[in-house]
Amino acid sequence: MSLRLRIPLMxxxxxxxYVPLDYAIQRxxxxxxxxxxxxEEAIEDMERSAEAIHRELYHLSTTLCFDWASWDDTxxxxxxxxxxxxxxxxxxxxFTKNNLNLLYVVNTNGELVxxxxxxxxxxxxxxxxxxxxxxxxxxxxLLAFGVDGVPLDExxxxxxxxxxxxxxxxxxxxxxxxEITGPPRGALIMGRFLDxxxxxxxxxxxxxxxxxxxxxxxxxPKTAKEILKEIDANTPRVIREDGENVLQVYSVLNDIVGKPxxxxxxxxxxxxxxxGKTAMNYDRLLTLGVLLAMVGVLLVLLQRMVIGPIxxxxxxxxxxxRDGDLRAQLDMDRNDEIGxxxxxxxxxxxxxxxxxxxxxxxxxxxxxxxxxxKALRDIDSAIDPVxxxxxxxxxxxxxxxxxxxxxxxxxxxxDGPSSPHLDDLSRLLSEADEALAKMxxxxxxxxxxxxERTTSLDMILSDPRYFKRTTPNP
Numbered sequence: 522m523s524l525r526l527r528i529p530l531m532x533x534x535x536x537x538x539y540v541p542l543d544y545a546i547q548r549x550x551x552x553x554x555x556x557x558x559x560x561e562e563a564i565e566d567m568e569r570s571a572e573a574i575h576r577e578l579y580h581l582s583t584t585l586c587f588d589w590a591s592w593d594d595t596x597x598x599x600x601x602x603x604x605x606x607x608x609x610x611x612x613x614x615x616f617t618k619n620n621l622n623l624l625y626v627v628n629t630n631g632e633l634v635x636x637x638x639x640x641x642x643x644x645x646x647x648x649x650x651x652x653x654x655x656x657x658x659x660x661x662x663l664l665a666f667g668v669d670g671v672p673l674d675e676x677x678x679x680x681x682x683x684x685x686x687x688x689x690x691x692x693x694x695x696x697x698x699x700e701i702t703g704p705p706r707g708a709l710i711m712g713r714f715l716d717x718x719x720x721x722x723x724x725x726x727x728x729x730x731x732x733x734x735x736x737x738x739x740x741x742p743k744t745a746k747e748i749l750k751e752i753d754a755n756t757p758r759v760i761r762e763d764g765e766n767v768l769q770v771y772s773v774l775n776d777i778v779g780k781p782x783x784x785x786x787x788x789x790x791x792x793x794x795x796x797g798k799t800a801m802n803y804d805r806l807l808t809l810g811v812l813l814a815m816v817g818v819l820l821v822l823l824q825r826m827v828i829g830p831i832x833x834x835x836x837x838x839x840x841x842x843r844d845g846d847l848r849a850q851l852d853m854d855r856n857d858e859i860g861x862x863x864x865x866x867x868x869x870x871x872x873x874x875x876x877x878x879x880x881x882x883x884x885x886x887x888x889x890x891x892x893x894x895k896a897l898r899d900i901d902s903a904i905d906p907v908x909x910x911x912x913x914x915x916x917x918x919x920x921x922x923x924x925x926x927x928x929x930x931x932x933x934x935x936d937g938p939s940s941p942h943l944d945d946l947s948r949l950l951s952e953a954d955e956a957l958a959k960m961x962x963x964x965x966x967x968x969x970x971x972x973e974r975t976t977s978l979d980m981i982l983s984d985p986r987y988f989k990r991t992t993p994n995p
Contacts, residue, residue: 528828529820536812543808547801555797559768559789560760566729567758567770567787573723574690574715574774581711582679582692585619590694590709591674591701599626599634599696599706611635613644620719623652623689623712626696631657631664634707642718651684652710662777663693664708674701680777681715688715688735688776688783715783731787736773745784749773752781766791830859834866847874906974910967926953 589595589610598606615621616639625636633656638647657664666676673695682691691712695705713719720733734745748771751759759771768789776782830853837851847870853863926949 528823532816532819536816539812540809544805547805551801552794552797555794559791559793562793563760563768563770563787563789564758566727566789567731567772567785569727570723570729570731570785570787571772571774573727577713577719577723578679578690578692581690581713582677582694585621586677586692586694586709586711587674589711591697591699593699595626595696595709596698596706599628602634607635611637613639617641617644620713621711622647622714623649623691623710625652625710625712626707627656627664627710628707629659629705631659631661633657636710638712647686649684649686651682663691663710666693666695666705666708673697673703673705676705678777681774681782682712683735683737683776683782686714687738688733689713690715690719691777729787729789731785733786734784736781736784741784745771745786749781749784762791763788766795826857827859830855830863834859834863838866841870847871847877904974906970910971910974913967925949926957 594606594610597603611624615624616637620641621639622641623636623638626634627636628634633654636652636654638649638652639645640647663678663682666678674697676695677692678694679690679692682689689712691710693708693710695703696707696709697703697705715733720731724731734741736749748759748761752771752773757772761769761771763769768791770787770789772785772787773781774783774785833853834851837849841847841849849870850867851863853860855863
């Protein structure tokens with residue numbers, strides 16, 4: 522596979538691997554953090570609602586009950602039960618203006634001094650079985666102040682008290698003088714029902730939609746019973762999802778003796794997680810867009826800066842390999858690694874060309890030496906018979922009967938035609954003539970042979986393979 526296909530494929534594979542990885546990170550790390558933040562916000566809203574209930578209880582304790590219990594008039598009323606105190610203070614407006622449902626005064630023995638319960642909306646008297654006309658037993662939890670070592674102004678029993686009419690915010694304080702001195706002459710108990718009206722008021726203050734159920738009192742939903750079983754000291758709150766848009770947080774408020782009295786449920790709209798999902802979707806789209814843009818730019822840059830130059834270099838290498846033209850140079854004016862590679866490639870071609878020329882030069886001279894040696898052997902083979910023939914021809918010429926012919930000629934000149942040796946001279950001349958004719962014929966034959974051999978020698982000497990240098994092909 523070529524780089525032109527491999528690099529884009531690798532880039533696409535990398536992007537393809539990043540996209541699910543990014544989704545997994547957002548799904549399993551980022552989104553759970555939004556959900557955890559949403560749950561923390563829901564718990565904070567639940568705690569804010571619970572704190573609002575405790576503030577109501579604190580207000581009832583410090584503003585109303587403390588003022589009434591630490592008052593000389595109340596201190597005196599417990600002792601003499603005077604009617605002036607009742608007419609001036611223990612009237613219906615005291616209940617309605619202060620949103621009180623219960624005002625209960627007992628002496629140190631728990632006997633009732635005065636007590637009434639009213640419906641704040643209608644003002645009607647109501648009966649609460651837990652606060653009978655006879656009073657409370659001395660060991661009642663509302664009378665267990667635990668005075669040992671505690672300042673008198675801090676003696677208080679407050680919390681949630683379960684009644685037949687529903688859960689009640691209740692405060693019990695010892696009756697003292699206005700100077701916060703004793704001894705206590707009894708207890709003043711004030712209560713306010715934790716009913717729908719109070720819950721609505723607290724919900725408006727806290728801007729938290731919550732609901733309460735009195736534990737053990739009907740109606741008590743089945744879901745609430747199941748949730749109540751899950752709540753304990755290790756799991757003080759239980760969170761449930763009510764569809765995709767609401768988160769429900771459950772918690773328990775204990776009564777004054779530490780037993781579950783009220784199950785609270787705060788309904789919180791799920792705003793953080795949907796916004797987180799929307800932000801994550803936008804982030805994924807933006808990331809995908811940026812990745813695609815980066816891939817496009819990267820591919821263009823790779824094409825121009827890497828793939829294109831490498832393809833040019835590869836094409837040049839194939840051309841050199843095909844044509845064998847070692848003089849071809851690659852013109853690539855670059856200062857990066859590819860430019861260095863092109864420069865090294867050109868240098869390599871130059872070195873190869875120079876090595877080839879040296880090799881051809883050496884081959885030429887080596888061939889010339891071999892050819893010269895062969896030519897010399899051929900010349901030697903051709904000239905040896907010539908020398909031999911010349912030696913034989915010389916011997917023949919030296920053995921020619923020229924001296925005999927000269928002597929016979931001289932004798933004929935001296936004796937004339939009447940010479941007694943005429944016949945012998947004639948025979949001698951005839952034999953000399955025949956010898957010369959034969960010698961001439963042999964000499965001609967040998968001269969022809971010498972001519973043929975000298976022609977062969979001339980052909981050897983004129984052969985261009987031996988003595989003519991051809992220019993090496995670059």
